[in-house]
Amino acid sequence: MIEVKQIKAEDTHEIRHRILRPNQPIEACRYETDLLEGTFHLGVFFKTP
Numbered sequence: 001m002i003e004v005k006q007i008k009a010e011d012t013h014e015i016r017h018r019i020l021r022p023n024q025p026i027e028a029c030r031y032e033t034d035l036l037e038g039t040f041h042l043g044v045f046f047k048t049p
Helices: 009-020
Strands: 002-007 041-046
Touching: 009 041
Parallel strands: none
Antiparallel strands: 002 041
């Protein structure tokens, strides 16, 4: 089963670092726009039966 739900900006940092910016410091995964009004983040969660 797949579940999509809204997550906090800081919950994106680890996966951004691992997938998008693996050779950069974790600080490079914190974007100024993460906390702007109207910005939201979604996470996809896989559940096995």
